[in-house]
Amino acid sequence: MLKGKHLIDPMDFTVEELDEIFEFAERIIQNPSEYSHICEGKLLATLFYEPSTRTRLSFEAAMLRLGGKVLGFSQANSSSAAKGESVADTIRTVECYADIAAMRHPKEGAPKIASMYASIPVINAGDGGHQHPTQTLTDLLTIRNLKKQLSNLTIGVCGDLKFGRTVHSLIKAMSRYEDNKFILISPNELKIPEYIKKEVLEKNNIEFLEVEKLEDVIDKLDILYMTRVQRERFFNEEDYVRLRDSYILDKKKMENAKKDMIVLHPLPRVNEISIEVDKDERACYFKQAKYGMFVRMALIAKLLGVDK
Amino acid sequence: MLKGKHLIDPMDFTVEELDEIFEFAERIIQNPSEYSHICEGKLLATLFYEPSTRTRLSFEAAMLRLGGKVLGFSQANSSSAAKGESVADTIRTVECYADIAAMRHPKEGAPKIASMYASIPVINAGDGGHQHPTQTLTDLLTIRNLKKQLSNLTIGVCGDLKFGRTVHSLIKAMSRYEDNKFILISPNELKIPEYIKKEVLEKNNIEFLEVEKLEDVIDKLDILYMTRVQRERFFNEEDYVRLRDSYILDKKKMENAKKDMIVLHPLPRVNEISIEVDKDERACYFKQAKYGMFVRMALIAKLLGVDK
Amino acid sequence: MLKGKHLIDPMDFTVEELDEIFEFAERIIQNPSEYSHICEGKLLATLFYEPSTRTRLSFEAAMLRLGGKVLGFSQANSSSAAKGESVADTIRTVECYADIAAMRHPKEGAPKIASMYASIPVINAGDGGHQHPTQTLTDLLTIRNLKKQLSNLTIGVCGDLKFGRTVHSLIKAMSRYEDNKFILISPNELKIPEYIKKEVLEKNNIEFLEVEKLEDVIDKLDILYMTRVQRERFFNEEDYVRLRDSYILDKKKMENAKKDMIVLHPLPRVNEISIEVDKDERACYFKQAKYGMFVRMALIAKLLGVDK
Structure with a gap:
């Protein structure tokens, strides 16, 4: 059961859990239209504290192609930086709005901290030179x-x-x-x-x-x-x-x-x-790159527990 | 009847009108799925001339959770600033695309001016140190x-x-x-x-x-x-x-x-x-923060007149 | 048949093809709700290497009002610029995610190059002082x-x-x-x-x-x-x-x-x-400006081949 889990480190999941994701991804690849509504009513927050267009678009396409919706930001703006909010506070606000979050951050460990405070699944979308699971x-x-x-x-x-x-x-x-x-x-x-x-x-x-x-x-x-x-x-x-x-x-x-x-x-x-x-x-x-979208579709669906 | 109104100043609405909004928000809180399609086919424009991620995400989540869609910008870009367009002209263009607008602006009174020219409801999402209704x-x-x-x-x-x-x-x-x-x-x-x-x-x-x-x-x-x-x-x-x-x-x-x-x-x-x-x-x-999303859901629905 | 074509130069289409687009736009204007779902399951990528809020919003509103979805970026960020990726590579990645792309670029000819590598329709949304079809x-x-x-x-x-x-x-x-x-x-x-x-x-x-x-x-x-x-x-x-x-x-x-x-x-x-x-x-x-949205709706639908 992957429902509700976070993905922070590439080694977070067992080989069996990875198999589960890959098998689901392959089912999506075979028949994408069958899965095009399974995230209806679900929101993905893309919290990109540094720009990474490719990764962000892949996550967004994944969620949209599952019938879900997306909100977020694509770079840290002066405002929130200046206001000095912690990642822990940000995720506790974002979880009011969204059902799952993908976080990119220049600082190693930031997504990990977010996951410790979050009641929604947090996916590390890259933290500095550290991990990019x-x-x-x-x-x-x-x-x-x-x-x-x-x-x-x-x-x-x-x-x-x-x-x-x-x-x-x-x-x-x-x-x-x-x-x-x-x-x-x-x-x-x-x-x-x-x-x-x-x-x-x-x-x-x-x-x-x-x-x-x-x-x-x-x-x-x-x-x-x-x-x-x-x-x-x-x-x-x-x-x-x-x-x-x-x-x-x-x-x-x-x-x-x-x-x-x-x-x-x-x-x-x-x-x-x-x-x-x-x-x-x-x-x-x-x-x-195309497999990247499909594996993110499978991952989001599994963490949200909407896979059939 | 709140349909078609603007919200610029926190005191724009009577106590009775506020009650109407709060009662509707409470109905949404009780049963969000019943209201998850009432804004279908409607577009919210988020016109953020200065970044305010929290407020923007709250508005966007509100609209998306009502089944509506969102477009807009999250900070004034050099382009439009350089081209020197007035807020009055911007809103008259945006109303071609969207059914309702939320405007954040560093200058006091900008959302008020927009509302004077707009044929769609305008919500003040913060104007300088002035208002944030x-x-x-x-x-x-x-x-x-x-x-x-x-x-x-x-x-x-x-x-x-x-x-x-x-x-x-x-x-x-x-x-x-x-x-x-x-x-x-x-x-x-x-x-x-x-x-x-x-x-x-x-x-x-x-x-x-x-x-x-x-x-x-x-x-x-x-x-x-x-x-x-x-x-x-x-x-x-x-x-x-x-x-x-x-x-x-x-x-x-x-x-x-x-x-x-x-x-x-x-x-x-x-x-x-x-x-x-x-x-x-x-x-x-x-x-x-969660109540913030719900009250914006109620507000948007009321101003659009799609509340049942 | 406009399906699968690109629009790079305003003169790319014959007078007859333009008529086809305008007639379809007029049908949409007459009865927008009839066309509000024809792009369901389709994704538009808005690749704006320089900001042009008005054009971007017009494209996004067009796609959203056809029932489609949108992803993209609104300005070139330091990251992708620094990484030095070519437009040819970008479009080959984006076509993994999206069904059609609108590209704005400060350099003349960039959308043309993208279209030469793309398997999805590419629309020039303005390239420098060159074209804006x-x-x-x-x-x-x-x-x-x-x-x-x-x-x-x-x-x-x-x-x-x-x-x-x-x-x-x-x-x-x-x-x-x-x-x-x-x-x-x-x-x-x-x-x-x-x-x-x-x-x-x-x-x-x-x-x-x-x-x-x-x-x-x-x-x-x-x-x-x-x-x-x-x-x-x-x-x-x-x-x-x-x-x-x-x-x-x-x-x-x-x-x-x-x-x-x-x-x-x-x-x-x-x-x-x-x-x-x-x-x-x-x-x-x-x-x-309103006609601008409608003509983009017709164009997107025609290039995707989803016009009825």
Whole structure:
């Protein structure tokens, strides 16, 4: 029973609970019109203390396509900031108006605090560089749908593995399924943090490999998960320019990949995937955005307890 | 008949008209699903020239929970400001799209001007430091519901009584009911303006008392209406720091209050009510936010003439 | 068949296709409630990279009054700009969520690019100083409804004819109907561009006259289309102040106009139409805003293929 629960950390739900969500998402995908009224009379509050248009629109589309309604804000305005209200007070007001809330906040832990005071389900829609659980759900549903399994896969994750919360969560989540292997592709300065290696991979006896060059391993992958190397995070400009191009997926690199490999990306992409790849059937990052909407539909319905 | 009227000043409606609204709100509270479609096909425009997330969400939730729809803006954008359109022209355009409008504006009198040109009902959602009539309706419905009466009450208002428009409106509104008494609790610099004393209280032979310390009078109150002492309004920093703490409601002060006293606050609160008070059954400020939505539902339905 | 088409340039549609839209708009005007559910289950994305409250609200009202739903953003936020996503990628994400999109963008050609990548209809809601096709549709429907014809009219266009895209599009569009004449009223510095004269008017043997003073020609007009002289575009301040007042429509000038002339304006107006003119029956600029909503309703329904 997921009804009434919060989703704050990608690991909040058991594998069984995730299965329940994914199965419901798949039923929606099969027959969306059957579910287009199940949230009638329900309100979703989108509390976005920092802008994240893509995530907000995905949540809003999800609720609207279930027949529900949406209210909220898309950035912290001077007013409420100046008035200094706490997240705890805000959620206690918002729960007067809405039946469920999705919160994006620049501060780590803010959605967690909100959930501690809320009588309605709170979904973490991203808190700083910390967690973004519905992205992880999106990734998993995409893999499950396109590969027909969540186990026995060789998963390449490429780019900024040091700061990318999306990648960390994906590794943790996929480590719970059997016989997955990881190939971790990054520049030396941006390698996966030690605690992920120690406490997630080694602890669970997950096979993994760290490499520097995508071209050396692309032929081994069932899934290639690309991420951005964000200029603002850490480099001096010179390093950024030098390294950026080493992690660009292009047509040439794709030639060596398996015929049924899938390329994923949390989006937005800048130039880490060359646009010439978009037409390749294995490029699944826009499909992934669609799965993101469907998994949020399933999640909202489950937390509200309106799934049939 | 309230259909087609505007609400600009908290005193625009007679006591009888207010009763009509409150009775309708209470019917909605009893059975919200019966009223969840009465605004179908109706559009509310939320014209917020300055951000006020709480008020906007309350209006939007109200309309959505009546089955209506919402459009609008949440802050004045550079574009329309630069283009220099008058409020009169804006409302004549908005009335092409919407059936009712709620307007928040930093300039006193802007919603009044809009209402003079509008063919649709205009609700003042706050104009500068001037009026905020739906807050007053919220306060009254809350008192009516929780105390089962609007008369024969001893009402303490505490904090900034000089600039607080909410407090001024509450005093005016409650002065229209019989046998209410006021205890006005504020620092000397922030006492209630003379015109309220002369033209509202004394003129209507309302009993009132001015004191400096909350702890001296809390035992006498049926209602304690707390407000913020806003740093930006007037003090030098030293005075602000000295006085701020004198008007904080905490557990210790609550011990001397009546068992059935209710604590109200227009929210957001900063630290004028200690969070330890939140769990006290007499703390009703979050309930008050819920009443705010219900009274707006009743108001919108009445002004649109869709109440059954 | 307009289903699935984009609207990027005001001239994208043939005269016959426009007729189809206008006829459908007129059916909606006659009986709006019959069409209040035809977009049920459909989502409009309003992608406004720069604020344009009036246009956005018109689109949103149109969709909501057809029973559809709306999501989107009202200004480019720092986040998505900083992340550097292309319009092509954005639309491919948005089409996962929505069934149709209206895009406003400060850069010329951005909606065109979006339409090249989109699998859903894209409507240009204004791209820089370039095109604003739904304004042209609005103008044409207004004329068609109020004058009962789109041909055989003497049309005065007054104000900034050099930079005003609205005026250029109107001239092009009205040049496709028979026996229309134009009187082009502007200061010398702001005359209509040569290419409009050569490639539109002269090429199609359209009769036109260029004059400097509105009062000299107002008696000849069936339609007077007023536009703003925008301070920011070009003048030195001295010229602006000198010329501004030459193009103000007031009661006195209206005395010489035909009894059935109609005054149009794309709004917002600043002071180019004196407010004393508002009460004149010939002042049709607020009606025009209403036609704007209706023509957008017809357009959305046609592009979605949900018109009956």
